[in-house]
Amino acid sequence: MAFDYKNSPTDKTFMEFDRIAAEMGDIRLVSKKELIFIPSMLQEGEQVLAFTCGVMKGKRWLVTLTDMRIIFLNKGFIFGLKQIVVDLNNVNAASGETTMFSGRISFQDGAIIHTLESVWLKTVLPFSNKLRDVIELRRGMKEEKKTFSVEGDDFVSKIERLASLTEKGFLTPEEFEMQKAKLLRE
Known part of the structure; x- marks a missing residue:
């Protein structure tokens, strides 16, 4: 204590x-x-x-x-x-x-x-x-924060990329939801 x-x-x-x-x-x-x-x-x-x-x-x-x-x-x-x-x-x-x-x-x-x-x-x-x-x-605490931040940014960028592909017509809304669910499970 x-x-x-x-x-x-x-x-x-x-x-x-x-x-x-x-x-x-x-x-x-x-x-x-x-x-x-x-x-x-x-x-x-x-x-x-x-x-x-x-x-x-x-x-x-x-x-x-x-x-x-x-x-x-x-x-x-x-x-x-x-x-x-x-x-x-x-x-x-x-x-x-x-x-x-x-x-x-x-x-x-x-x-x-x-x-x-x-x-x-x-x-x-x-x-x-x-x-x-x-x-x-x-320093170790800073590195952990950076790693967490990069992983979080990576997840967000993947979702944004999927949304962009859906908007451009490369993915259907069902495929988008399926890929998003897959990312959430990871």
Whole structure:
């Protein structure tokens, strides 16, 4: 069952965040100043899959992977909140790279490459693998929709072709009905 981030009490929400952090291999993940804002940013029914933090363009960001998008959050030292949101439908590729002490996660959003550096070593591979899996899952869903659409269009075009042949006199109305029934059975 999906966790309700919007309506759950704060302590339950943070227990869920702790569970995700442990799954990612990071029990000390980030300060709570960014995590506090995550539930208010999520859409209804949206699920957090993973998060990590790192440096992008000289600023420290909490990066949250949901089932719909990637959310970058940077809470200023005293005040201010910066956010970048990337829809997963726009993400083309993702990669993770580890060095001796830290790592780097990159993903491509159209022509823009987002690179998160100084990522804690233990979270690089779990986060990048989860991101890759979600991208592949969403691609598979798109392909299923396209396949269904093409099959549906194919059926419609066959019926239209039969109707056209009937109008031109190549098929009788009885033959048209017979062929249409045959298509419906397929």
